Amino acid sequence: MDVAKVAIIGFGTVGAGVARILLERGDRLARHAGKRLQLVRVVDADLKRPRTLLLPPGMLTSDVASVINDPEITVAIELIGGTEPARSIVLKLLESGKDVVTANKALLAEHGPELFAAARRAGRSIAFEAAVGGGIPIIAAITQCLAANQIQSVHGILNSTSNFILSQMEESDCEYSAALAEAQQRGYAEANPTLDVHGTDAAQKLAILAHLAFGARINWRDIPRTGIDLVDVADIHYAKELGYSIKLLAVAELVPEGLELHVSPTLVRHGTPLAEVRGAYNAIRVVGDAVGRLFFHGLGAGQMPTASAVIADLIDTVVGRWAITFRILNLWSTDGEPPIHLRSRAEAPGRFYLRLNVDDRPGVMSEISGILSRHGISMASVILHETEDDSSTVVPLMIMTHTVPEGDMAEAMKSVNQLAGVYPGTVRMRVRD
């Protein structure tokens, strides 16, 4: 049986998972690859870290050149994460004739065009199933299985950390800070959770999906995004009362004016599949003109789910399937179709949830509803609770609107927030039925 020699660059959590499968599941992999996948080298900058997986003697090294300069290694798996030194190393791996498998969405979102062009120049490929959706085979689905379709929309819960925190707030009735601490303790959130909770990670993944689904060449920084760090447990309560859960939703939707893209905490109606996605799970809902609505649900992060996607890519690469897809799709190329027009956020219509802190006196409600009405905004639901604290003169007022252009909504809110009876701290979130 033929042998394909493989190296892993970056021996963190996912690296150890991939190494474990390669070392312990050789027979199963050989059945799917038609050849033995032999792990010959694992590179990590830090040789001293304690490891849960014991590698064969001599396999672990800090010298990445020992992979780049070894012509027998045909595929390298980049699991360093981040943009540098990952970018430079991937470029060198490609130049030295190796195919690359990566789980690094930040790298692709930042340097996709450069890296994919380098791969084409070198006659090699870059596979990246693990970069979006963890163990969910969404890259294969969009690039191959849905080829008959004009994709019309992609709605995703793409960041496991945010979803874990929001689920925790809903289920344990705790504040954001407590849920974040729990996520950090369980290893679902980094010590510095900024990239996850501010929507950066989800926007980078959405940029990749939007490129595959719509051919959109966009900088992830141009995707309007709001994180979950400002979501209050009170909003989770009120959303529940209205029949919704709050999810960090990444949306790419083809509309007559172009492509609408955004990442934001969104009220998702109970009973719809996206509302039932809990904990570290991810989900992606794709609508295609032939297939209709497809829904994928699985673990979006974690050692073994991510390793599962990396190994699938490795096999696809080793057997030659991915080279075919990679060549035909001409990903992130600058020739080909004209760029898709991104619809500005102000044009995007939608329903909105508002929470206002208002004076507990007659007339305020009438002033607010008057302003909304003058902007053509009609209300679908209103919640105004009696305050439990008799001495308080400020009460929360929740309004859910019917569909309205976001521009009109923003204009109306400017006026509402200037009312004497409306206090700072107004919350506005999108609603999805």
Place this chain on the structure above:
Amino acid sequence: MDVAKVAIIGFGTVGAGVARILLERGDRLARHAGKRLQLVRVVDADLKRPRTLLLPPGMLTSDVASVINDPEITVAIELIGGTEPARSIVLKLLESGKDVVTANKALLAEHGPELFAAARRAGRSIAFEAAVGGGIPIIAAITQCLAANQIQSVHGILNSTSNFILSQMEESDCEYSAALAEAQQRGYAEANPTLDVHGTDAAQKLAILAHLAFGARINWRDIPRTGIDLVDVADIHYAKELGYSIKLLAVAELVPEGLELHVSPTLVRHGTPLAEVRGAYNAIRVVGDAVGRLFFHGLGAGQMPTASAVIADLIDTVVGRWAITFRILNLWSTDGEPPIHLRSRAEAPGRFYLRLNVDDRPGVMSEISGILSRHGISMASVILHETEDDSSTVVPLMIMTHTVPEGDMAEAMKSVNQLAGVYPGTVRMRVRD
């Protein structure tokens, strides 16, 4: 740009959908295939049927030899359905050097070993994504995307007709016969619905999935199966009262003793993704040792969802990806791994729902619970309602058990059904949490 010439054999609903995409979406397909897919011939036995799609003059023929003998046609799409003449035609297509794409699960479940051996002899491939799960890319997922995993279980709602009927009974509170009539009127059920509602279709699809996921070479007739035709709307009511929906569930699960396979109406707990699958939708839940739980949900039948899967296969075949997969996986080959032991139905443990028609007198309940107890079966819930009809002396008694081997359950029910106070018509269904 290169051209691949393609023929469709069988111009029914799905055939017309595939032809429509090929004729109207040429540019999109060319972007994914790297060449033009040119539909050159459509074969159907009946040239007189009214068609919703107008083909170019001269394309439609009743002469299948005009495809078999045309060396320029490299791929043929078999959409005749059933086993003959589909089997003979596919064999001839393969012998004449054409790759085959099919949506025909009955053909594969009956003649898979023969057809796949013939394809290998001819150096050709058979692609069959559309044979299971309609537009859901489950074949690609199991054969390629989950290659890193030992799959542990597959749970599927695989028959759209049955799911539509059960959903209809639940939502419209109607009897089986009325729901079937509605399904027939909407085109979801054949005039003769036997293959769908008796579980044959689901068992054939399960046999295919079990082969791909577990290497099991099984005759679909050996899969224990119960259809939905005996499900009473009363059971749907009582299930709802207990917090469950009834679904026709196809199960393949690896257990220490071997592989457990069955198709049966099953109570699925509300709030789990499978319980939320409604109408003509299908869903498949796959558990793998690395990826964990993955869930796929989409339209399992219908013209365009099925055509979407057929076109994906066609592109996979034309670009050469499927040839690689097909060669390596060596599907339905008789060499290779030893056959997997099928666990007999009697060994399979589970929870059960029972509905008994019992005498409305003291003592019956005690006799029944005594028998269950002597067989080691404990009850999780019991429902005994007052009858609305005062003159009736027979009342329904519903029992949901804790986990018990099916053999013990069957033994106990033999004794229960012999009690003087228990009338014929006892219903027993599996429960899944």
